[in-house]
Ligand SMILES: C=CC(=O)SCCNC(=O)CCNC(=O)[C@H](O)C(C)(C)COP(=O)(O)OP(=O)(O)OC[C@H]1O[C@@H](n2cnc3c(N)ncnc32)[C@H](O)[C@@H]1OP(=O)(O)O
């Protein structure tokens with residue numbers, strides 16, 4: 434439970450009753466949750482994320498339906514809920530039980546168990562939405578290299594593995610050069626030092642990439658755009674460097690580059706289901722497991738602080754029962 438006292442946010446573990454849960458048609462026995470960058474922002478009390486306290490944090494959950502007032506779901510169904518303002522204004526997944534509106538619930542494909550669902554989580558779902566966006570705009574492996582920024586993190590790691598599995602040549606941008614073996618193992622064929630892209634760049638640079646998945650924003654995204662080849666497409670989903678975009682229109686008007694915004698929190702239900710169905714076929718579960726660190730509820734204050742410092746590699750899975 435996150436409580437705000439004066440200007441400080443405190444996380445504590447509490448025993449609650451079902452009657453304390455928020456309104457919703459579906460009550461879920463949560464088995465696994467996860468830690469996303471946004472959970473880091475929430476635990477740290479950063480503005481613009483949590484808008485009502487006290488709140489059970491956690492923007493993701495996976496588990497089985499305990500009870501449902503909606504005929505689409507029944508006890509024992511394996512489900513996941515991602516985003517939908519959970520952990521922001523509705524109680525979230527860092528708990529053993531949750532209650533949510535039925536429209537938020539996604540039935541898990543047979544190939545994805547509840548732990549794998551949280552190894553994917555919002556970060557992986559967002560990566561899939563980015564890949565689908567690149568494909569929707571016509572990008573194919575024959576077009577050339579796709580660059581992934583924030584590559585050792587959750588969104589970046591899953592994006593690399595999904596793109597590599599589809600046959601794309603992937604360049605990973607990282608500030609953690611010691612992670613080069615990890616990045617190559619999950620599918621990158623080129624590793625770029627993030628210092629190359631971190632500062633102010635030229636309006637138009639030499640053509641270097643056919644497309645990109647950007648989890649970083651700011652100068653990094655501006656530099657990715659300026660080095661994207663004619664007709665290329667870049668999916669932007671993150672702000673790890675900053676929310677600003679100090680770019681020029683040159684890539685758009687001189688090279689016809691497309692910048693696609695990717696949003697996972699209130700994505701329509703049919704688009705979520707399509708992304709989970711693609712994840713069921715495209716995710717390499719053994720490779721995904723090599724990206725995972727498992728923690729219990731008591732470790733969340735520490736892990737959420739570390740994700741904001743850029744020190745968490747890959748994905749974190751939370752065992753809510755320990
Ligand atoms: C898993 C997902 C992610 O990780 S997403 C990245 C993490 N999210 C963030 O870092 C969001 C942080 N948010 C902010 O910093 C601020 O909310 C802001 C800068 C985006 C806007 O703050 P500001 O104080 O300038 O404006 P308002 O709060 O008055 O809002 C203006 C207007 O926008 C609507 N709005 C605010 N937040 C969101 C949001 N997350 N999604 C969609 N819309 C948002 C807000 O309701 C206002 O609209 P109005 O019609 O006037 O109500």
Ligand SMILES: NC(=O)C1=CN([C@@H]2O[C@H](COP(=O)(O)OP(=O)(O)OC[C@H]3O[C@@H](n4cnc5c(N)ncnc54)[C@H](O)[C@@H]3O)[C@@H](O)[C@H]2O)C=CC1
Pocket residue numbers: 468469470471555556559582583584585586587588589608627631648649653669670671672673674675695696697698740741742743744745747
């Ligand atoms: N649009 C959406 O719906 C979603 C957006 N996001 C956003 O995507 C971003 C990444 O999320 P996660 O992968 O979960 O976080 P993460 O912390 O696992 O990954 C972020 C990566 O960015 C790197 N990084 C940190 N500071 C940097 C800087 N100044 N310059 C370059 N790289 C830097 C980190 O080292 C790390 O590898 C976050 O900004 C998050 O808010 C995440 C999920 C959904």
